[in-house]
Amino acid sequence: MPTVKKMDENAGLRDRCICARCPSYDDCTRKGKELLYCIEGKSSCKLERYGCVCGVCPVEKMKGFTGGYFCIGGKASR
Ligand code: SF4
Ligand code: SF4
Numbered sequence: 501m502p503t504v505k506k507m508d509e510n511a512g513l514r515d516r517c518i519c520a521r522c523p524s525y526d527d528c529t530r531k532g533k534e535l536l537y538c539i540e541g542k543s544s545c546k547l548e549r550y551g552c553v554c555g556v557c558p559v560e561k562m563k564g565f566t567g568g569y570f571c572i573g574g575k576a577s578r
Pocket of ligand 1: 571
C-alpha cells in the first residue's frame with residue numbers, strides 16, 4: 501500500500517511524464533490515462549514498439565533510471 505506522501509510524489513511526477521508524446525502511446529493508453537510506467541509498472545494495453553522517448557524525460561533523469569519501454573517491460577530497476 502503506497503503511503504500518502506508517495507502518492508503525492510507520484511502525482512507530481514505524472515505531470516512530468518512525457519509518455520503521451522511518444523509514438524508508442526496509443527488510443528488504449530490514452531483512454532486509460534496511463535503514465536509513469538517506470539514507477540507504476542507496465543501498461544494493461546497491448547503496445548507495439550514504435551519508439552520510446554523515456555531517454556529525454558525529466559523523470560528518468562531525476563530518478564537516475566536508464567533504458568525505456570517501461571510500458572512493455574515494467575518498472576525501471578536501478
Ligand atoms: S521515464 Fe518514461 S515512463 Fe517514466 S515518466 Fe518518463 S516518459 Fe514516463
Ligand atoms: S514507456 Fe517509453 S515507449 Fe512506453 S509510452 Fe512511455 S515513452 Fe513511450
